[in-house]
């Protein structure tokens with residue numbers, strides 16, 4: 438079977454085409470601001486980014502489409518939310534160096550990029566000043582020196598933003614520099630780009646991931662079965678072929694995936710794509726995203742229903758991240 442790989446710059450073209458106005462998004466989908474109970478925000482501070490591939494997965498004419506609700510700035514974002522935070526996980530407290538967080542003893546997280554292929558309205562980093570916090574070229578040496586000096590760290594996590602928004606050459610240079618540190622065994626990437634722009638899986642990316650001595654895990658951040666298109670599934674298959682372990686973490690989002698049936702269908706689709714469901718996160722209290730919250734008692738009920746409808750290995754762990762805790766907190770323990 439021959440495998441068609443995308444031209445190296447296809448995905449960058451898609452990334453550049455992701456910037457879209459609210460008016461243009463609604464017009465493309467045959468919708469109007471009046472279709473949304475609280476209206477929409479014409480020019481939000483956290484701008485809309487919807488790559489053409491993801492846009493093509495949204496059902497035209499459906500204001501309740503679960504993919505649309507994740508990317509459209511609805512009027513609820515502007516409602517007063519005095520109890521909500523701009524840094525809901527207190528990440529500023531865990532900054533070991535510019536561009537590096539260390540929340541857990543054996544893992545270090547590098548904010549490898551300040552860009553994302555897609556802007557998700559529920560994002561807990563939607564207020565992050567990446568200029569001050571991301572890993573620029575000038576900051577790499579300091580962060581890697583800290584990791585090299587701490588043999589308790591065996592896993593480096595590339596996050597952002599989205600690490601797969603980096604060009605292949607920059608990503609390769611970073612991975613190579615990490616692989617030089619002898620006590621690092623595992624490289625983990627957290628990325629939503631694979632859902633938003635499957636063309637990101639270039640031959641150069643596959644060669645990079647297959648060629649490193651590190652064990653590579655990618656957590657793909659998908660929230661709904663509709664996100665996993667045929668093109669997406671093919672891209673994930675190529676990654677598995679390169680020896681990458683694929684996991685998924687989702688966020689439990691009101692009106693997007695807050696029923697057991699939706700979650701079970703998503704988990705089955707993930708498994709068909711060779712991806713194991715890993716975490717289902719409750720939302721973090723970030724300013725502007727309260728309309729995505731699902732309360733804990735509803736989440737517990739949904740979790741029980743999911744558990745009853747899937748084999749155990751397909752049930753994601755329902756958790757909340759609590760600043761200062763040594764690990765994610767299971768919903769049952771809250």
Ligand code: SF4
Pocket residue numbers: 552553554555556557560561562563597598599629630
């Ligand atoms: S891709 Fe991830 S980091 Fe970027 S906006 Fe979406 S949730 Fe936030």
